[in-house]
Amino acid sequence: MGTMIDVKRPDGGTCKGYLAEAGQGKPGIVVIQEWWGLNDQIKGVADRFAAAGYNALAPDLYKGRVTQKPDEANHMMSGLDFVGASDQDIAGTVKHLAGMSRKVGVMGYCMGGALTIAAAARVTGIACGVPFYGVPPGQLADPAQIQIPIQGHLRQPGQLVHPPSGEPISKKAE
Secondary structure: OOEEEEEEOOOOOEEEEEEEOOOOOOOEEEEEOOOOOOOHHHHHHHHHHHHOOOEEEEEOOOOOOOOOOHHHHHHHHHOOOHHHHHHHHHHHHHHHHHOOOOOEEEEEEOHHHHHHHHHHHHOOOOOEEEEEOOOOOOOOOOHHHOOOOEOOEOOEOOEOOOOOOOOOHHHHHO
């Protein structure tokens, strides 16, 4: 079982995060929440990573808010500062894990998948990224800026989910 901790952001502020530890020097993984918030399911993913030998840290991007209602989740996601989430909360989480882990990867589901791609393009210190389903808008993350391995679990075999422009993100990354 993990615990809630304070994570220092690059701007000097803090965000909360759920830390499940496997031990000093073990690889680290940032687990980015879905649009529901940092709920028990995401905490359980972090716990399972820790049981498998990874230090896992899930930043609380909604500052304690969690829902099970799609309309409310959509409202919370729409109000999220995605640049701040990537460049501050996730960047701080990566740096925190780097202090206890030999390498740090990032993964997330849906909204967290989009933020995984954004972090891969915008945040230093990440060894790899594994997005599930989400693709960020081009103004948040230019796929051509990604310099780390990405294993995308997305909807269409052979290509990534279409961003709003309609062009496959895999083409933009070439």
